[in-house]
Amino acid sequence: MTSPEPPVLVIGECVADIVRTDGAPDRVHPGGSPANVAYGLARLGRPAMLLTELGPDANGRLIRAHLESAGVVVRAAEAARTPSAVVRLDGLGRAEYTFDIGWTLPPTDPTDPYPTDPTEPAVAPAAIHLGSIGAVAEPGAAAVLARVERWRGRAPVSYDPNVRPALMGERAEAVRRVERCVALSDVVKASDEDLAWLYPDERPEAVAERWLALGPAVVAVTLGAEGAFALTAEGGYVRAAAVPVPVADTVGAGDSFTAAFLDARAAGTGLPGCLTRAVTAAALTVSRPGANPPSAAELAAALARYDDYDDHDDAGAR
Template identity: 45%
Template sequence: MTVPAPRVLVVGEALVDVVPDPGGQPRDLPGGSPANVAITLGRLERDVRLVTLLGDDQRGAMVRQWLEASNVRVLAQTTGSGRTSSAAVTLDASGAASYVFDLDWDLHEVPHEECDVLHVGSIATVLDPGADAVLAAVRTHRETALVSLDPNARPAITPDRTGPVARVEELVGLAHVVKVSDEDLHWLHPDRDPVATATRWASMGPGLVVVTRGGEGAVAVRAGGTVLEVAGVPVAVADTVGAGDTFSAVLIDALLGLGVAGAGSGEALGALSDEDVHAAVRTAAAGASVTVSRPGADPPDRAELTAVLARQAGAAAE
């Protein structure tokens, strides 16, 4: 009997990043945190659908084509403005990106789609009116799917942290897996140590909370309070656009490979050994290292991810 491939549903924004080229001239590149997660999973040959909003314009057509080229099935509603959302990207000397958004997120509901994994995150989880539809989808799927969350704080969109913090904490309590950067945690809870916040979050419902720290690696906190350190991957950084999204997607892929999906995901996640969890997070870091090594949100495909893992294993054996 053939076991059906796990179905992944991603809900969130797809947009155009307006990124300076090497000469400093702006260029349109498709992006958006949830869209980048969907792209990565598509390139890893997962069955993935993206619920999003796109304008009926040239940018919307470009974003759709980009998604479909990586085998993402696009379930797009039309933006109220008719325009596809955009983000003006500024890169600092280290390649780290900051964003100024022109965003339309008037998603009214998430269409009913059966899935084994639901991933949500970024602006879509905190910007009204669409944020309520995202929360409703998480509540609907929590008992039947692995729920993955990446808060991906965007102060430019929500400068007052009161509402976003409350919504993020509510979603954390409903998620099975949370991936969050140390920068996001510093913004959400500026007076608290990021790992301490992750440890508190891991006691609220998730089986795993992973804090990414750029080149310094990641810290994984399990529901019982176990803390696992994962070393960074040395790489020449082109820019950081899409790196965290790649990490989220490869982590989902690795957990699917360990059989964590569908109903009972919380129990399956809790039953994993620390070695399995460490390996999954290490694999996610390897995937992100590919993305930061080249411009824009350009995550690895399955062959590229396999190759970088093989190189790492070879180096560790020397």
């Protein structure tokens, strides 16, 4: 009998996104960057497990049902309440967030499928993904990093800082925490907005090169309507244009990019193909409301439909 494929273990927060626009009733969408990545991976057919916290409330039940509907295995410690964020959309569909979030993931928990004690399972997860608030907000961040350090070397690690300035504290300390996560990772994805807050007045390419020196093999940076680029530790440079679509909103677009990039990389796809799949998945997400990533079939159809926009450029060594 064949053993089941180990999942990608995603560690981090769930958030109930309360989307608010003028003249319309509030809409509640399941969200949270790590939760969105786990959901996106499962939608693409990649086994995914989310280690998180949820409250015993309606938002917690909504989020769990949403994740499980895609096949995500949810392992949640109980929080006093499920985190939430009011999401205000501007006229271009861009999102601004006001958060009500705590993150207190315990060092060990009965629901933890990969505990940090010596009795943990012998089989490593297929990969580990961390990011956003859960990777830097204490006291839970210490528990996240302990798990990553425990499995590092036996499973590839990916990281998306998904910077939320209102929750990051003083910038210098935030940079220190983010760079610690970068140094633990094999693949790092960030947005140009993340980098602009962390390192004002520095070019995204310069930051990506500095991050590569900390240890990752690949750093990918999304550029909104300008597409995305990726640098490798070997000096490779790949760029992909954005796929032009009508924008409903930008909620979850970066997380869809991350899920598609990681899924393609796990399948052995080369870096240009990973980037093309990722920007296409992000385009599908912005074309419809909320953090709604594509299924594998939707992504395949979009890649065929938008093939004319696949103009990645592998420029080789820098």
